[in-house]
Amino acid sequence: MPIVNVLAADRGDEPLQMDHLRLVTEEPPPLPDAAVCRVGVIGLGYVGLPLVLGYAKASRAIGLDISASKIEELRRGIDFTGEVHGDELKAADALFTTDPRCLAEADVIIVCVPTPVNSHNRPDYGPLLAASRSIGQNLKRGSVVVFESTVDPGTTEERCLPIIEQVSGFKEGIDFYLGYSPERINPADPTRKLADIKKIVAGSTPEVTDFLEALYSRVVKAGLFKAASIRVAEAAKILENTQRDVNIALMNQMMTLFDKMGVRSTDVIAAASSKWNFHHYRPGLVGGHCIAVDPYFLVDAGRRHGLPMELVAAARAVNEQTPLYLVEKLEDLFAARRSGLHGTRVLVLGRSFKEDCPDTRNSKTFPMMDALWNRGAEVFNFDPVAFDDHFEGGRGARNIDDPFAEGPYDAVIITLTHAVFRQQFDAATLINLAPKHAPLIDMRGSFESPEVKDWFRYWRP
Ligand SMILES: NC(=O)c1ccc[n+]([C@@H]2O[C@H](COP(=O)([O-])OP(=O)(O)OC[C@H]3O[C@@H](n4cnc5c(N)ncnc54)[C@H](O)[C@@H]3O)[C@@H](O)[C@H]2O)c1
DSSP, X not given: OOOOEEXXXXXXXXXXXXXXXXXXXXXXOOOOOTTTOOEEEEOOSTTHHHHHHHHXXXXXXXXXXXXXXXXXXXXXXXXXXXXXXXXHXXXXXXXXXXXXXXXXXXXXEEEOOOOOBOTTSOBOOHHHHHHHHHHHHHOOTXXXXXXXXXXXXXXXXXXXXXXXXXXXXXXXXXXXXXXXXXXXXOTTOTTSOGGGSOEEEEESSXXXXXXXXXHHTTTOSSOEEEOSSHHHHHHHHHHHHXXXXXXXXXXXXXXXXXXXXXXXXXXXXXXHTTSTTOOOOXXXXXXXXXXXXXXXXXXXXXXXXXXXXXXXXXXXXXXXHHHHHHHHHHHHHTTTOTTTTTTOEEEEEOOSSSTTOOOOTTOTHHHHHHHHHHTTOEEEEEOSSSOGGGOOOOTTEEEXXXXXXXXXXXXXXXXXXXXHHHHHOOHHHHHTTSOTTOXXXXXXXXXXXXXXXXXXXXXXX
16 A cells, blocks of 8 residues: 655755655655665774675675775775774775765665763764764665664664654655664674674564564674564663673772772682672773763663663762772882872883773773872883874873883883783783882783782782
């Protein structure tokens, strides 16, 4: 049965004229052929770039980004995230562009733009809404629009869809289709790439969900999970990340309490892990733009629904405080020093937000280094893995290339253990960095040995 509908195209402030109205008497267009349809991806970062390359295998894919320098790098076969190989990038049948008009060529448009928070930890939907406008301006009838960015439930249908409809003059379910499929990739983990992780898909109708299952099976080999609705899929992703944040916060708080009691939390966790239903989490600095950000979207959603998300907010606060605890710990280890950290030279090994990952965005090493600097320490930072174009914050820290050339230091803090640190440092080399009885904080406990404990005032969680 043909659908009769009157649609008004968005003309900004122009008064509505009769020729702006469109009478739709056609059948809704069929969904594209999932096996060969052309995919366009908006946002070519950690999430979007592997998708473009995956979809480029069956038909030419389109990769759109607002960053001209990123597009230039990708065209030259360079991916600073380290997630894809240069050869793969150069060989891919993909168009890398900053021109949103190219989206008009796509049968499916997948949105992978950032979903950050602002300086007040409130959600910043700006990139998502800008991408929705680009889609609206260039959407062709019969396309499928899929959001992958992590959001609070309702965002896709209540914030993004209205913009696409208003700008395009099209109607979802009549002219185009909508879906959501959260990404679960684990940057810097070679065993969990896009193809290896089961993916959730949800469409606006069961038919769209089936289409997404077929579409994503082109790039995901670990299987698909069909969620009950777009909102369920949105909620599932944000729950996964919030669960992790809350559990790490518990470990961080336990670390602080047990430490005051003279008990090592990692010893406690090892003992508790002998029980079958104990969940293994360890203390650490929770940074980056996923685990340390997504729970704030839930806190904000709770505020809008009149439900204070106290547990989630408290966990965030604990994890935000953890870098400062390490600074206080260092002061403790310097207890005999009457001037505290003032005038000390502190070497910090590690800057990126997680092991073996170049990404330093929202790394909690920065507030830690700021706090050291505020207390009068001279801070030296060494991280050969970190990608320096993203060096943000750490006002007082000097980024150094050779930690041995700048030494000796009064104290060393190892925030995380990159594989390259294991090759570069051992008891013998660490001892060269600082005089006997200098404090050494080893957040991952990777360098504990009788020699290290004999030389340093050694602490691990
Ligand atoms: N990185 C991860 O491990 C990971 C995992 C799962 C989910 N996510 C989620 O996926 C989304 C993307 O994350 P990411 O890590 O790939 O981000 P990213 O910052 O690495 O990449 C995003 C890209 O989008 C581009 N961009 C921003 N606004 C744009 C616009 N309006 N039009 C076109 N391009 C635009 C940026 O220039 C950037 O290149 C976020 O919502 C994130 O929470 C990330």
